[in-house]
Amino acid sequence: ETGVTQTPRHLVMGMTNKKSLKCEQHLGHNAMYWYKQSAKKPLELMFVYSLEERVENNSVPSRFSPECPNSSHLFLHLHTLQPEDSALYLCASSQEDRVGYGYTFGSGTRLTVV
Amino acid sequence: GDSVTQMEGPVTLSEEAFLTINCTYTATGYPSLFWYVQYPGEGLQLLLKATKADDKGSNKGFEATYRKETTSFHLEKGSVQVSDSAVYFCALRVLNDYKLSFGAGTTVTVRA
Numbered sequence: 070e071t072g073v074t075q076t077p078r079h080l081v082m083g084m085t086n087k088k089s090l091k092c093e094q095h096l097g098h099n100a101m102y103w104y105k106q107s108a109k110k111p112l113e114l115m116f117v118y119s120l121e122e123r124v125e126n127n128s129v130p131s132r133f134s135p136e137c138p139n140s141s142h143l144f145l146h147l148h149t150l151q152p153e154d155s156a157l158y159l160c161a162s163s164q165e166d167r168v169g170y171g172y173t174f175g176s177g178t179r180l181t182v183v
Numbered sequence: 184g185d186s187v188t189q190m191e192g193p194v195t196l197s198e199e200a201f202l203t204i205n206c207t208y209t210a211t212g213y214p215s216l217f218w219y220v221q222y223p224g225e226g227l228q229l230l231l232k233a234t235k236a237d238d239k240g241s242n243k244g245f246e247a248t249y250r251k252e253t254t255s256f257h258l259e260k261g262s263v264q265v266s267d268s269a270v271y272f273c274a275l276r277v278l279n280d281y282k283l284s285f286g287a288g289t290t291v292t293v294r295a
Contacts, residue, residue: 169234174226
């Protein structure tokens with residue numbers, strides 16, 4: 070399998086639930102990213118991991134907790150979310166020293182908080 | 184800081200019409216430029232790219248030329264199809280920076 074794979078594709082969760090989003094890349098990249106895409110809003114960069122270390126956290130609420138156990142896997146742990154957290158969550162990967170290659174994105178997880 | 188400005192949508196066209204989506208950028212370094220496309224219910228896919236001035240990126244009938252003098256990277260297609268209906272994002276990335284800076288996206292709808 071190649072590319073960036075995100076699971077699940079769709080998730081409905083209650084505000085008191087705990088769930089995790091998973092992202093896996095098979096491209097040998099050394100950086101991974103979480104983005105949030107809400108309707109009528111620009112893409113929001115949430116977290117950046119480079120060489121498995123978090124290098125950026127753009128003021129994301131603590132109810133979102135990322136984890137990068139190795140260069141191929143990235144998780145987003147969710148707990149006590151709010152309805153406004155409903156969005157498409159996109160994972161991406163890149164090779165940090167290859168500027169001309171951009172990012173490769175997964176298909177996203179459509180999250181609905183009820 | 185680095186930023187991308189692209190024309191606001193939505194854009195609605197008839198099949199076989201000519202499409203242009205304007206994109207201009209501001210960058211502190213020498214950027215690589217990208218167009219990504221997002222089809223309904225999907226993630227972003229790289230459509231085309233250019234890494235130096237005067238380069239032309241092309242794919243699926245779309246083209247964009249890296250114009251350093253006007254700091255632009257406009258996307259064009261000569262004859263759109265219904266299947267081109269999507270959201271298009273312009274983006275840039277500068278050397279020694281992991282960050283990819285996106286424009287706000289332009290929604291394109293093509294009617295049969």
